[in-house]
Amino acid sequence: MLVGACITLCAVSLWAWFRDRAARAHLAFSGAALSVAVYAFLELTLLHAQTIDAYAVSARWAQVPITTLLVSLAAFVHFSLGTGRGWLAVCAVGIRVAALPANFLTGQSLNYLEITALRSARILGEPVSTVVAVPNPWMLLVQASGLLLTLFVADASVTAWRRGQRGASVRMGVAIALFLLAGHVQAILVFWGYVQSPITISVLFVVVIGVMLYSIADSVARSSALTRALRASEQQAALAVDAAHMGIWSRDMSSESIWANPTWRAMFGFAADEPLTSRSLLERIHPDDRSALQVALARAIEHAGEYQLEVRVVLPDGQVRWIAALGRVESGPGGAAVGTRGATIDITQRKHAEHEVLRLRQDIAHVGRVSVMGQLAAALAHEINQPLGAILRNAEAAALFMDDPAPDLAEVRLILDDIRQDDQRASAVIGRLRRLLQRQPIEKCALDVGRLLDDVAVLLRSDAAARQVHVEFDVVGHLPPILGDRVQLQQVLLNLVLNGMDAVDGLADGFRSVRVTAREEPGQAVEISVADTGPGIAPDALEKVFESFYTTKAAGLGMGLSISRSLVEAHGGRLWAEPDCATGARFRFTIPIAAGGG
Numbered sequence: 001m002l003v004g005a006c007i008t009l010c011a012v013s014l015w016a017w018f019r020d021r022a023a024r025a026h027l028a029f030s031g032a033a034l035s036v037a038v039y040a041f042l043e044l045t046l047l048h049a050q051t052i053d054a055y056a057v058s059a060r061w062a063q064v065p066i067t068t069l070l071v072s073l074a075a076f077v078h079f080s081l082g083t084g085r086g087w088l089a090v091c092a093v094g095i096r097v098a099a100l101p102a103n104f105l106t107g108q109s110l111n112y113l114e115i116t117a118l119r120s121a122r123i124l125g126e127p128v129s130t131v132v133a134v135p136n137p138w139m140l141l142v143q144a145s146g147l148l149l150t151l152f153v154a155d156a157s158v159t160a161w162r163r164g165q166r167g168a169s170v171r172m173g174v175a176i177a178l179f180l181l182a183g184h185v186q187a188i189l190v191f192w193g194y195v196q197s198p199i200t201i202s203v204l205f206v207v208v209i210g211v212m213l214y215s216i217a218d219s220v221a222r223s224s225a226l227t228r229a230l231r232a233s234e235q236q237a238a239l240a241v242d243a244a245h246m247g248i249w250s251r252d253m254s255s256e257s258i259w260a261n262p263t264w265r266a267m268f269g270f271a272a273d274e275p276l277t278s279r280s281l282l283e284r285i286h287p288d289d290r291s292a293l294q295v296a297l298a299r300a301i302e303h304a305g306e307y308q309l310e311v312r313v314v315l316p317d318g319q320v321r322w323i324a325a326l327g328r329v330e331s332g333p334g335g336a337a338v339g340t341r342g343a344t345i346d347i348t349q350r351k352h353a354e355h356e357v358l359r360l361r362q363d364i365a366h367v368g369r370v371s372v373m374g375q376l377a378a379a380l381a382h383e384i385n386q387p388l389g390a391i392l393r394n395a396e397a398a399a400l401f402m403d404d405p406a407p408d409l410a411e412v413r414l415i416l417d418d419i420r421q422d423d424q425r426a427s428a429v430i431g432r433l434r435r436l437l438q439r440q441p442i443e444k445c446a447l448d449v450g451r452l453l454d455d456v457a458v459l460l461r462s463d464a465a466a467r468q469v470h471v472e473f474d475v476v477g478h479l480p481p482i483l484g485d486r487v488q489l490q491q492v493l494l495n496l497v498l499n500g501m502d503a504v505d506g507l508a509d510g511f512r513s514v515r516v517t518a519r520e521e522p523g524q525a526v527e528i529s530v531a532d533t534g535p536g537i538a539p540d541a542l543e544k545v546f547e548s549f550y551t552t553k554a555a556g557l558g559m560g561l562s563i564s565r566s567l568v569e570a571h572g573g574r575l576w577a578e579p580d581c582a583t584g585a586r587f588r589f590t591i592p593i594a595a596g597g598g
Contacts, residue, residue: 006037031072040202084156092149286312503534
């Protein structure tokens with residue numbers, strides 16, 4: 001009966017390990033159960049031995065399954081509890097394996113140097129054989145090995161208990177420790193001749209079998225409860241997925257097969273019975289987004305991580321959808337990727353809304369530029385009238401020279417050069433105005449900070465002179481190019497400088513000053529600051545000034561700083577205000593450096 005029970009447990013544990021190769025504790029226990037089955041069979045031959053030679057042969061071969069049993073039990077405790085002093089297990093197994101050759105080289109077995117007689121006794125009414133023999137001193141090593149192994153199992157069980165592991169594994173550890181202790185007590189009493197009794201160590205393994213059966217029954221009950229909970233969880237997850245209109249998919253890399261729920265198939269335009277492959281999926285991705293998807297997936301597979309991106313899907317009827325995808329790579333025991341799974345959401349409406357918001361923001365920014373140009377209208381008219389007046393006077397002078405019978409052609413050429421230069425000057429002013437007033441999308445490119453400030457300085461020059469405000473532009477060191485849209489950054493600078501000029505309007509002559517400074521900042525960015533000598537900003541209003549429609553000007557709209565901050569943030573920078581260290585206010589904003597410019 002014991003052999004049958006052990007073989008059954010061996011088969012169950014071996015099958016569990018075969019289904020899950022990472023569960024090495026099942027493999028170790030199958031070895032222990034098989035060893036007990038073999039040892040129990042040999043014990044049975046010892047009980048029924050009729051001659052000394054037959055008894056000696058069985059006793060000698062019984063040491064082999066005993067050795068494999070102890071090795072298997074040490075491995076089982078190590079894999080199932082994952083704790084304990086490993087050196088105890090190594091010493092116990094090492095001593096036992098090292099003593100095994102002595103079993104075949106000394107005496108009649110590892111336990112007896114010489115068996116002198118057989119005696120008959122009765123157990124439960126059945127006749128059994130016992131021996132009179134001389135103990136083998138090598139048996140001391142075997143018993144020391146058993147004691148070390150018992151200490152290892154007990155230590156591992158206590159440590160696991162203290163760590164909060166109080167489940168089936170700890171129960172098995174306690175049962176194994178009791179089995180080893182009881183077995184070695186019986187072995188000492190019988191083999192050293194203190195008690196005249198047959199060896200029945202395998203019967204003590206019934207305790208371990210009972211605990212294992214209880215653990216199996218408990219696992220079955222838990223599995224049943226988990227199955228019910230999992231089924232309920234799956235139903236709730238399916239309800240949540242349907243309510244969120246979320247597509248769910250998984251991919252097996254070994255077979256390249258893809259499973260997806262109906263929502264996912266509808267998103268990508270696949271029929272319910274249409275087979276899914278990586279190739280067919282990639283064909284549905286917009287050509288401009290395929291490389292980004294492949295790079296993200298390859299990176300996630302390489303690092304066994306996640307990827308998240310937004311791609312366009314082209315449906316069979318030509319319709320384009322925006323899809324947000326989140327995927328996760330699953331790794332096998334060796335760390336290699338075995339599959340991926342993830343979720344997708346249709347974000348087409350959100351993308352359309354974002355596009356509309358962007359268009360509206362660009363319209364507002366355009367209105368802001370028109371408003372700025374309105375403030376500069378008088379000064380810009382003067383800026384253009386100057387070269388136009390010079391052209392007129394030079395043209396009149398040239399006409400007078402040409403009325404002379406012998407005109408001075410050299411002087412005429414000089415006059416024509418002046419006309420050309422004044423024309424280019426007026427054309428440049430008009431060109432800057434046209435660029436600022438045009439409605440156009442953001443076009444980021446590498447910009448020279450010095451030239452950007454020079455263009456703004458030219459636009460502000462006449463207005464600053466009319467207001468008698470000293471505007472100074474200072475570029476600290478050699479700055480790398482920044483990445484941005486020229487027109488929008490000019491708008492930001494114009495807004496900030498005009499605000500500074502408005503702030504110093506009420507001051508006496510000589511105290512009206514605005515200073516623009518550009519310098520490189522750590523973190524791959526250029527910082528531009530605009531400081532004025534005006535009355536400054538109250539501390540509680542440093543953030544309010546960036547709110548829409550908040551203004552301290554009698555005729556202000558309160559949109560300039562709000563637009564400026566949104567433009568700067570759209571460039572990946574930030575804009576903030578702070579009191580100047582001496583007087584007035586200072587506005588700072590950062591713009592990232594163009595790639596390769598740092």
